[in-house]
Amino acid sequence: QSALTQPASVSGSPGQSITISCTGSSSDVGAYDYVSWYQQHPGRAPKLIIYDVINRPSGVSNRFSGSKSGNTASLTISGLQAEDEADYCCTSYTNNTWVFGGGTKLTVL
Amino acid sequence: QVQLVQSGAEVKKPGASVKVSCKASGFTFTGYYLHWVRQAPGQGLEWMGWINPNSGGTHYGRKFQGWVTMTRDTSISTVYMELNRLRSDDTAVYYCASQYCSGGRCSTWFDPWGQGTLVIVSS
Numbered sequence: 331q332s333a334l335t336q337p338a339s340v341s342g343s344p345g346q347s348i349t350i351s352c353t354g355s356s357s358d359v360g361a362y363d364y365v366s367w368y369q370q371h372p373g374r375a376p377k378l379i380i381y382d383v384i385n386r387p388s389g390v391s392n393r394f395s396g397s398k399s400g401n402t403a404s405l406t407i408s409g410l411q412a413e414d415e416a417d418y419c420c421t422s423y424t425n426n427t428w429v430f431g432g433g434t435k436l437t438v439l
Numbered sequence: 440q441v442q443l444v445q446s447g448a449e450v451k452k453p454g455a456s457v458k459v460s461c462k463a464s465g466f467t468f469t470g471y472y473l474h475w476v477r478q479a480p481g482q483g484l485e486w487m488g489w490i491n492p493n494s495g496g497t498h499y500g501r502k503f504q505g506w507v508t509m510t511r512d513t514s515i516s517t518v519y520m521e522l523n524r525l526r527s528d529d530t531a532v533y534y535c536a537s538q539y540c541s542g543g544r545c546s547t548w549f550d551p552w553g554q555g556t557l558v559i560v561s562s
Binding site for chain 1: 483484485486536546548549554
């Protein structure tokens with residue numbers, strides 16, 4: 331199973347919005363509404379921030395939102411804050427396996 | 440408090456095996472599937488497979504079939520991941536992560552995760 335494609339890095343200034351894309355195929359992202367997103371600060375374990383494309387777990391800021399169109403899922407972070415600087419990774423369920431994206435490093439300028 | 444606590448860092452020589460443990464607390468161990476995911480230095484996450492702690496059933500990613508073994512000890516709410524024939528490119532942080540299952544249906548996301556176990560393979 332090929333990894334999902336994410337941009338290596340994105341950046342934005344405090345208060346701005348950014349979007350991170352996650353491109354798969356008709357076998358994974360395009361086939362199921364089972365994309366989740368994880369935030370990972372250096373040296374820490376991943377933390378779930380979006381599940382099933384659009385849903386936020388309890389306790390996650392509503393500045394984080396997810397969407398999907400065709401074979402591409404997206405994570406949008408609005409009102410950027412310094413604490414949002416981290417790596418972000420998407421994953422998609424497909425045929426009882428999971429495939430991850432390569433991760434995107436978000437820099438808050 | 441739902442928590443997964445993993446064993447400590449390991450240093451292994453090429454060709455050796457490593458066994459990493461993941462102990463669950465704060466939730467019904469057998470109500471979840473436990474997955475293993477690894478992350479090589481500076482790289483993205485890579486899914487390895489899962490174990491159903493209730494039945495002991497496993498499902499491994501194609502890359503890891505014949506190479507990884509996942510087991511469990513329900514008496515101590517612990518799952519194990521053993522990787523054989525280690526190579527230098529197996530150097531990575533290995534995470535366990537939980538997938539909630541109830542009434543025959545399971546979530547499709549991972550939450551919570553263990554803190555990670557660094558495995559270094561070096562001669």
